Amino acid sequence: MGDKLFGTDGVRGQANSWPMTAELALKLATAAGRYFRRDKQEHRVVIGKDTRLSGYMIENALTAGFTSTGMNVFLLGPVPTPAIGYLTHSLRADVGVMISASHNQATDNGIKFFGPDGFKLSDEAEEAIEELMRNGVSLAAPENIGRAKRIEDARGRYVEYAKTTFPYRRRLDGLRIVIDCANGAAYRTAPEVLWELGAEVIPVGVDPNGFNINKNCGSTHPETAAAKVVETRADIGICLDGDADRVVIIDERGNVADGDQIMGLIAGRWADEGRLAGGTLVATVMSNLGLERHLEARGIALKRTAVGDRYVVEAMREGGHSLGGEQSGHIVMTDYATTGDGLIAALQFLAGMVETGKKASELARVFEPVPQKLINLRYQPGKEPLETDEVQAAISAGEEALGSNGRLLIRKSGTEPLIRVMGEAMDPALLDSVLGSVVDAVRRAS
Known part of the structure; x- marks a missing residue:
């Protein structure tokens, strides 16, 4: 087992293929069990x-x-992350x-660890568990x-706890x-x-069969819920992903608001209420650059x-901040949760609707985003497209072309064999040209 197991969000891969096999899961749990043993009578997972x-x-396999x-x-069955x-x-x-x-297809799976404080493990803890796997552990x-x-x-x-995060004496009637x-x-x-x-x-x-998780539904396919919102004349749509740590919001017109818009709304409301620790969003x-400019105008740091x-x-945690998240819809509110919680973030949005009397469309567009495009390119395992001279040259040329009017972000996914090519620019034609050159270079190297 020479390859590194843990990515940016635990161990992940195609089920019944390395590393997501029953054998590997058993070894991983054995190492983690030994790592988390404490000097007390009872040990729990x-x-x-x-x-x-x-x-x-x-x-x-993990139980064994x-x-x-x-x-x-303690086996909990199907519950949100x-x-x-x-x-x-x-x-x-x-x-x-x-x-x-999470949001991956049904044939994938993953294993995420949380420490006794409820927070995800540090890089150091993950490395220590991998070291135990390599060296072997003594059994009980x-x-x-x-x-x-x-x-x-x-x-x-969890249902009872989630309800406590909604404002006291408020309801969603109507x-x-x-x-x-x-x-x-x-x-x-x-x-x-x-x-x-x-x-x-x-x-x-809400009809899982083992194979249809995230399939044409959820936060990665919000068009399904958007159509249902329009069809039923609903006030709002809420889209979660497969493990419910992400959310996107759909207004009454069927328009989708991503994590940046949701964070912008919550940050502004919390700042007005004196609840935004350190006056900062992480x-x-x-x-999006538009979020950064919106927050700056509000006197909120990003x-x-x-x-x-x-x-x-x-x-x-290092800065003592209370709100953070990702454009993809991970919204972390440490006043309520130790990780992204799509449902509790949605409840914060709903609280804004209830307390202001405004429609979802009036709250879901707090800033105008700078034109942004993200292209995901699959590559063959074992190859390193970003290390080739051709790709590096295309990236350098793209950054020079954009100058101070945009930005490029090219990175490997930590959960899938994908190269993510993202660009922002006020000039859509320039953005298309730059991204096209980088994408072509990555494809040739993949």
């Missing part, structure tokens, strides 16, 4: 999953690995695990093997809400929360990080 068929296989090191396993962060801390567990490939004595127990009310515990759960982990929790708060709920993507290098919500959270 909570394991949740989304709705992919391969989740059963990986859940069983953890119990072999003396860890007691943010519920793992919450319940790891609530159940006083040593470690939490989410089995999910027969009398010290762990037990496994299913927690039947895990979903209900609002017709389309909620698209991407046939994923929140297919029961999200509609329940909205209904219990008083909304008329129109569910989409976002990644992918966030701190940028590398791509990945874990890096956003690290910067938030």
Whole structure:
């Protein structure tokens, strides 16, 4: 096992192929179990999953690995990723695990770890676990093997907590809400929360079969929910991804608002209420230049990080900031959650509608975005397109052409074999020309 396992969001790959095999999951859990053992009588791990068929296989392998090191396993079943962060801390567990490939296709899967504080692991912790996998670990004595127990009310515990993040004594009465759960982990929790708060709920993507997660639905395909919003004359649409840590909003006209617009709205409202810690929003290098200009005009600072919500959270914790996220819809609010939470972010947007009486369309467009394009290019594993002279020359020429009127961001995905080519410029024709040259060079090198 010479290759690095952990990417920007845990371990991820195609199910039943390295590294996402039952054998690897067992070894990973054994190493993690040994790493998280504490000097106390009982050791606990909570394991949740989304709705992919391969989740059963990986859940069983992880359970075997953890119990072999003396860890007691609490199985939560299908729950959103943010519920793992919450319940790891609530159940006083040593470690939490989410089995999910988030927004990826159903044939992929992944394993994400959370520490006892409910936050995702640091690079150092992940490296230590990989080192244990390489060197091997000692197993528990027969009398010290762990037990496994299913927690039947895990979903209900998260539902009750999510409702507490909505303003006290406020309700969603009179609002017709389309909620698209991407046939994923929140297919029961999200509609329940909205209904219990008083909304008329129109569910989409709530019939998982193991194969249809994220398929033509959810935050990666918001057109499905947008059509339903227009058809039913709903007040708003909410689109989650497969593990419900992302969200995009659809207004009553069917227009989509991404994470940048949602963050811009929440940042402004929290700043007005004196709740925005440090007067700062933390976002990644992918966030639109229009968001940065909007925040600057409001007297709000923008701190940028590398791509990945874990890096956003690290910067938030280091700086004591309360709001951060990604353009893709990961919205992190440390007052409420330890990771991105699509449902709780949506509740903050709904709170704005309830408290101001404004329509979704009046809140979902807080700034005019600078024209931006993102192109994803698949490459063959083992190749390094970005290291070739031709690609580097195309990038340098593109940056020179854009000058101070735009920017380029070219990077490898941390979760898939993709090169992500992103550009921004006020001149759309120039942007198309620059991106075309870079894309052609990457394709030749892939």
